[in-house]
Amino acid sequence: xxxxxKNKYQEMYNRYCLAGVIILGVFIISYLGFTFINDTNEKRxxxxxxxxxxxxxxxxxxxxxxxxxxNLSGDYYLYISYTGSESIYKMEKDLKxxxxxxxxQDKFYYINIDSIxxxxxxxxxxxxxxxxxxIKVEKVPTIIYVNKDNKVLRNNIITRKDDSLMEVGDFxxxxxxxxxxx
Numbered sequence: 466x467x468x469x470x471k472n473k474y475q476e477m478y479n480r481y482c483l484a485g486v487i488i489l490g491v492f493i494i495s496y497l498g499f500t501f502i503n504d505t506n507e508k509r510x511x512x513x514x515x516x517x518x519x520x521x522x523x524x525x526x527x528x529x530x531x532x533x534x535x536n537l538s539g540d541y542y543l544y545i546s547y548t549g550s551e552s553i554y555k556m557e558k559d560l561k562x563x564x565x566x567x568x569x570q571d572k573f574y575y576i577n578i579d580s581i582x583x584x585x586x587x588x589x590x591x592x593x594x595x596x597x598x599x600i601k602v603e604k605v606p607t608i609i610y611v612n613k614d615n616k617v618l619r620n621n622i623i624t625r626k627d628d629s630l631m632e633v634g635d636f637x638x639x640x641x642x643x644x645x646x647x
């Protein structure tokens with residue numbers, strides 16, 4: 466009879482050990498899963514959604530040679546932005562629909578300002594590098610429309626009056642003002 470008690474205690478001990486291992490396993494798997502998902506999300510925001518989706522004709526870094534942009538003939542769009550922001554990434558996903566709907570892929574250029582995004586004078590640097598004197602970029606991200614006459618008009622730079630991020634509706638308004646059809 467004492468032998469059965471030992472087995473009974475041994476069985477309970479084994480069950481508790483098994484339960485502990487299962488609980489520990491669940492915690493480890495949960496931690497690894499969360500870490501993987503978090504890393505994947507962070508890496509997702511390291512590149513512009515529009516560039517990754519091949520919805521821009523070309524992309525440039527702000528510190529690089531922008532002479533190609535200055536030599537383009539009119540009727541194109543400059544999307545000036547930076548990476549690493551979930552809200553910008555989501556806005557770009559929405560922007561994709563409008564770019565495809567209006568078939569603007571061949572007229573869309575991306576300028577990445579990651580190297581100056583934390584600079585206090587990034588907006589003035591952008592205006593200087595793009596040669597914008599009278600009409601200027603006030604906030605990024607933004608889209609600039611260079612019309613057929615190779616001019617940037619006041620209404621052709623998306624500018625928000627509030628502190629909000631540019632929205633797809635702002636780009637739609639820019640298209641409507643310039644009577645761009647689908």
